[in-house]
Amino acid sequence: xxxxxxxxxxxxxxxxxxxxxxxxxxxxxxxxxxxxxxxxxxxxxxxxxxxxxxxxxxxxxxxxxxxxxxxxxxxxxxxxxxxxxxxxxxxxxxxxxxxxxxxxxxxxxxxxxxxxxxxxxxxxxxxxxxxxxxxxxxxxxxxxxxxxxxxxxxxxxxxxxxxxxxxxxxxxxxxxxxxxxxxxxxxxxxxxxxxxxxxxxxxxxxxxxxxxxxxxxxxxxxxxxxxxxxxxxxxxxx
Numbered sequence: 047x048x049x050x051x052x053x054x055x056x057x058x059x060x061x062x063x064x065x066x067x068x069x070x071x072x073x074x075x076x077x078x079x080x081x082x083x084x085x086x087x088x089x090x091x092x093x094x095x096x097x098x099x100x101x102x103x104x105x106x107x108x109x110x111x112x113x114x115x116x117x118x119x120x121x122x123x124x125x126x127x128x129x130x131x132x133x134x135x136x137x138x139x140x141x142x143x144x145x146x147x148x149x150x151x152x153x154x155x156x157x158x159x160x161x162x163x164x165x166x167x168x169x170x171x172x173x174x175x176x177x178x179x180x181x182x183x184x185x186x187x188x189x190x191x192x193x194x195x196x197x198x199x200x201x202x203x204x205x206x207x208x209x210x211x212x213x214x215x216x217x218x219x220x221x222x223x224x225x226x227x228x229x230x231x232x233x234x235x236x237x238x239x240x241x242x243x244x245x246x247x248x249x250x251x252x253x254x255x256x257x258x259x260x261x262x263x264x265x266x267x268x269x270x271x272x273x274x275x276x277x278x279x280x281x282x283x284x
Contacts (some may be wrong), residue, residue, distance in 0.1 A: 067096070074102040074150050076123035076136045082231060082284035085141060087171050090238040091227045101136050108159045110152065116142045119173060121231065126179045128188045128207040135207075137190060149192050149205070162211050164203075167195065176225040177202065178235035178244045182259035185251050189215060189259060191244050196224040200249045204245065204259060218257055218264035221246045238283035245280050247272050248278035254280050 068077035081094035095117035100109040112118065119141040125134040128151065136152040136159070145166035152159040167174065174192045182189040187208050194201045202218040221247045223232045233245040236256075243256040248268070254276050257266040269280050 057177060069122055069125050071125040071134050074125060074134050075126050076101045078118055078123060084114060084115060089173050089226060091229045095231050101159060106157060108157050109156055110159045119147060143170055146170055147174045149174060164205060164212055175231045177223055180235050180242045182242050193221060193223045196222040197226050202257060204264060216262060216264050218266055220249045221255055222249055232279060233277060236281050236283060
């Protein structure tokens with residue numbers, strides 16, 4: 047089974063005056079630049095929002111600068127080769143002042159980043175938290191999962207990347223992976239005995255939940271009582 051590489055990155059600082067968040071995959075690097083407080087949601091505590099995204103490889107680089115009405119509202123970019131062409135795509139959370147967050151995929155084409163996105167949530171200060179990037183059902187295509195409004199709606203949404211476009215697959219309510227003000231997203235992807243699963247908490251943080259994609263539907267099961275240690279054990283198949 048082909049699984050996309052998923053990188054959750056810690057913030058790094060190029061200098062005291064120029065912070066950035068960067069991840070690497072092989073010869074490629076993706077980074078956020080231009081920290082800003084123009085959106086001011088501060089859902090991730092003291093982590094900044096960002097105004098610019100760059101993707102660079104061995105022979106090419108492209109950047110996108112958002113208008114004043116939008117920000118990258120994310121911990122760091124994620125790099126994964128969604129279409130298996132040897133060049134990774136960048137997966138980010140992008141928010142606007144009128145429509146809130148959407149999950150966005152940028153593709154490097156020459157010196158340009160092209161964009162495809164899920165529909166935005168539809169309201170300012172409404173966010174989504176990425177959960178996993180993988181071929182969840184073994185069909186050779188990559189799915190991207192996120193929790194829509196992890197503090198309010200608490201719905202895990204799964205989308206499939208196919209032909210350069212995101213296609214909705216299924217939803218699973220009653221799950222979350224983030225608390226207001228925290229600088230990390232809880233859980234993520236695990237593969238135990240060859241079966242990829244998304245690890246989250248349930249809606250009230252009482253249980254650790256594993257969710258798989260089977261025959262086009264999300265199927266969830268409890269792995270036991272929630273604690274940070276229990277979540278870590280679940281991620282490592284213990």
